[in-house]
Amino acid sequence: MSEGTAPGTRPRVAAAIVPAFDQMTVTVRPGSDVVARMPGVLLVTRPAETEEGDRALRVVLDLLATSAQGGIRAPGYRLGRALRTLIEHGAAPADLALVAATDDGLAVVLAGAGAIAVSERGWRLACVSGRVQVREIDWPPAPLLLDLARPAAESGQGTPEPRPARPFDLREGVVPGNGAILASPPSPTATPELGAGLQPSAPRETVDMLLASPTPPSRCDQILGVDPLGGPRPALPLPVTGQDCAESGSGTRVRGYRCRDAHLNDPRALFCAICGIRMAESTGVFVEGPRPPLGLLVFDNGASFSLDDNYLLGREPDIDERVRTGRLRPLVLFDTSGVISRRHAEIRLEDWDVLLVDCGSANGTLVAERGATVWSALVPGQPVRMLPSMQVRIGERSFVFESLHGAP
Amino acid sequence: MTETEGQLIGRSPPTGQGVPASVADYEVQQVLGHGDSGRVYLARPPNRLERAEQFVAVKQFNGPCLDSAYDRAVEELRAVSALRSPYLPRVFEAGLAGGSFFYSMDHIVLGSLAAPGRRLSQTEVLLAVSHAASAAHALHEAGIAHAAIKPQNVLIGTRCALLSDIGLGRYLRPGLTLTGAATPGAVEYVDPSVLRGASPSRSSEVWALAATLHRAVAGVGIYGELSDDEPLAAIRKMMSTKPTVAPHLPPDIAAILQACLDPADQRIFTAAELAHRLTELARAREGISGG
Ligand SMILES: Nc1ncnc2c1ncn2[C@@H]1O[C@H](COP(=O)(O)OP(=O)(O)OP(=O)(O)O)[C@@H](O)[C@H]1O
Ligand SMILES: [Mg+2]
Ligand SMILES: [Zn+2]
Numbered sequence: 001m002s003e004g005t006a007p008g009t010r011p012r013v014a015a016a017i018v019p020a021f022d023q024m025t026v027t028v029r030p031g032s033d034v035v036a037r038m039p040g041v042l043l044v045t046r047p048a049e050t051e052e053g054d055r056a057l058r059v060v061l062d063l064l065a066t067s068a069q070g071g072i073r074a075p076g077y078r079l080g081r082a083l084r085t086l087i088e089h090g091a092a093p094a095d096l097a098l099v100a101a102t103d104d105g106l107a108v109v110l111a112g113a114g115a116i117a118v119s120e121r122g123w124r125l126a127c128v129s130g131r132v133q134v135r136e137i138d139w140p141p142a143p144l145l146l147d148l149a150r151p152a153a154e155s156g157q158g159t160p161e162p163r164p165a166r167p168f169d170l171r172e173g174v175v176p177g178n179g180a181i182l183a184s185p186p187s188p189t190a191t192p193e194l195g196a197g198l199q200p201s202a203p204r205e206t207v208d209m210l211l212a213s214p215t216p217p218s219r220c221d222q223i224l225g226v227d228p229l230g231g232p233r234p235a236l237p238l239p240v241t242g243q244d245c246a247e248s249g250s251g252t253r254v255r256g257y258r259c260r261d262a263h264l265n266d267p268r269a270l271f272c273a274i275c276g277i278r279m280a281e282s283t284g285v286f287v288e289g290p291r292p293p294l295g296l297l298v299f300d301n302g303a304s305f306s307l308d309d310n311y312l313l314g315r316e317p318d319i320d321e322r323v324r325t326g327r328l329r330p331l332v333l334f335d336t337s338g339v340i341s342r343r344h345a346e347i348r349l350e351d352w353d354v355l356l357v358d359c360g361s362a363n364g365t366l367v368a369e370r371g372a373t374v375w376s377a378l379v380p381g382q383p384v385r386m387l388p389s390m391q392v393r394i395g396e397r398s399f400v401f402e403s404l405h406g407a408p
Numbered sequence: 409m410t411e412t413e414g415q416l417i418g419r420s421p422p423t424g425q426g427v428p429a430s431v432a433d434y435e436v437q438q439v440l441g442h443g444d445s446g447r448v449y450l451a452r453p454p455n456r457l458e459r460a461e462q463f464v465a466v467k468q469f470n471g472p473c474l475d476s477a478y479d480r481a482v483e484e485l486r487a488v489s490a491l492r493s494p495y496l497p498r499v500f501e502a503g504l505a506g507g508s509f510f511y512s513m514d515h516i517v518l519g520s521l522a523a524p525g526r527r528l529s530q531t532e533v534l535l536a537v538s539h540a541a542s543a544a545h546a547l548h549e550a551g552i553a554h555a556a557i558k559p560q561n562v563l564i565g566t567r568c569a570l571l572s573d574i575g576l577g578r579y580l581r582p583g584l585t586l587t588g589a590a591t592p593g594a595v596e597y598v599d600p601s602v603l604r605g606a607s608p609s610r611s612s613e614v615w616a617l618a619a620t621l622h623r624a625v626a627g628v629g630i631y632g633e634l635s636d637d638e639p640l641a642a643i644r645k646m647m648s649t650k651p652t653v654a655p656h657l658p659p660d661i662a663a664i665l666q667a668c669l670d671p672a673d674q675r676i677f678t679a680a681e682l683a684h685r686l687t688e689l690a691r692a693r694e695g696i697s698g699g
Contacts, residue, residue, distance in 0.1 A: 137438065214429070214432070215432065215433060234551050235550070238678070318474060
């Protein structure tokens with residue numbers, strides 16, 4: 001788990017490891033926006049320099065004050081929703097960042113230019129399209145900055161951070177400032193281990209949350225309580241001696257030799273592909289049977305495909321008639337470089353052979369023998385027999401043919 | 409390690425690395441994790457779902473989903489759901505969001521056996537894998553192979569463990585034997601017979617359950633540490649060497665593991681038998697009454 005989302009996986013242990021919000025220190029960065037702290041809540045906002053702006057600010061401060069009354073320890077849940085409604089009705093400033101305590105983390109409300117960040121972890125949450133964002137996050141593993149994005153003209157001259165060693169701390173009140181930092185008090189002993197025992201999933205790069213408006217799914221089907229169309233299926237067979245060999249596949253039949261354990265093998269093979277027995281010991285009866293998978297295509301990212309059927313490789317293989325009718329399996333190669341053609345190359349199984357054909361792709365298909373570093377381009381339309389461990393390159397992608405029935 | 413790779417063979421996921429505010433009309437709260445096939449989000453269910461749960465988990469697959477694959481995946485999810493096993497998370501609905509397949513399911517608070525939200529005792533691990541084996545058995549009896557048994561899919565609930573995410577890659581990406589390298593070492597849970605092209609079976613799933621248990625109790629895989637950077641080398645090692653049970657494990661656990669890793673015709677035959685033996689073991693350890 002190494003996702004860059006909220007700072008740290010959500011603490012799932014006792015709420016005891018979550019420090020009391022009101023014991024955190026708040027450092028204010030000098031500036032002309034507004035920073036407010038009340039029990040359980042911290043707000044940074046930029047009301048318009050008008051009477052309306054003043055009114056909007058008062059509305060929000062009133063809301064914070066009410067929610068702080070009665071000693072509620074976790075005003076976050078209610079505040080989030082209430083504030084969203086206010087902003088959406090234009091009654092609260094359009095630019096704000098607020099965090100408020102919940103039982104086990106923080107509720108966050110962001111609007112307009114509002115953003116929160118854990119700079120130490122390169123993590124930042126902002127409203128990309130300016131819509132209001134309300135969500136719950138984990139207790140941050142490191143100091144949390146709340147601020148409002150500056151207009152581009154100002155952004156170069158960043159406000160200097162107050163020296164962390166100075167004991168600045170806004171306990172409660174409303175003051176001017178460009179952003180505020182919520183952090184554990186710098187006491188060496190009293191600092192609780194945040195999320196101890198949990199693996200913090202700190203991302204290395206800045207991750208911006210993107211806002212897209214929720215739209216119902218283009219297609220959806222209930223699962224719970226809906227019976228499948230097909231009736232009951234037979235139970236999976238119990239293991240039977242000697243049945244561990246691969247007998248799946250497209251149903252194509254081939255001729256070959258059986259090893260002592262009756263695995264069907266390529267007549268050219270020296271050893272059984274399944275059990276490794278020397279084929280020289282075989283009885284020499286040439287028989288016909290279902291073709292076992294001929295190997296794997298192992299991609300550079302580890303994705304592996306069984307060679308029990310024919311494939312069409314490309315950016316959009318399903319534009320091909322043969323894919324749509326099920327004669328070829330699509331294997332989508334994801335490509336950012338634009339080098340891969342929609343239909344790029346085909347893998348064809350013939351008897352015991354695996355053939356590779358370039359489908360007249362724009363940029364070609366390169367192959368190299370096992371271990372070789374010299375690449376040669378395939379002639380479009382001309383099938384080449386893949387040898388064990390042959391390497392293939394298509395655009396930025398590459399794969400190796402891992403043979404099971406390796407004929408020498 | 410690169411970003412999520414998945415159904416598509418690509419270096420970067422088509423979605424970029426941002427976290428969406430929503431998947432369809434599910435309001436995303438955070439990412440619970442990601443695997444080879446996509447991501448799982450913690451989300452608020454939309455009202456139309458009429459669910460009382462405050463949060464559900466939404467699993468969204470990478471890449472586009474063809475209609476035929478969609479139908480097949482829905483059918484499989486319904487077949488699993490019809491089993492009503494307490495060891496399988498409930499799946500509420502499946503759908504398409506932005507062209508990609510997704511489904512919503514129970515959010516299991518303690519996360520997976522691969523990275524549980526709190527330390528689990530050895531007995532708890534034995535029970536968790538026992539529950540996963542019970543789930544697998546219920547599937548097998550209904551003619552369904554899970555095909556993706558690994559610690560990441562054994563979720564730790566408050567009352568029992570659950571086996572999540574039946575392998576839909578088979579339908580969404582035919583031929584796919586192993587997904588990409590986004591999940592470290594996912595290959596070590598794939599029975600080599602499946603690497604050789606066999607369909608997942610009772611015996612390959614008993615094997616996978618053992619590989620899962622081994623990783624969780626021994627802290628190391630049955631092939632040691634396979635390289636994530638060299639998938640081909642990992643596959644070759646698995647196809648050419650025998651798995652080994654770590655020597656430091658208690659003999660009773662080691663014996664069960666060995667009985668699951670033996671050649672298919674000598675293995676513990678059913679996942680139910682494995683579940684039973686693990687529960688017995690757990691009971692013997694702490695005199696607890698299972699479940
Ligand atoms: N229902 C759930 N409740 C809680 N956490 C979950 C849930 N589903 C998944 N997770 C978390 O998200 C992580 C990623 O899950 P995901 O299913 O995307 O990957 P995976 O399990 O490795 O692969 P697969 O695609 O085979 O299931 C899991 O390891 C688990 O920690
Ligand atoms: Mg999973
Ligand atoms: Zn053989």
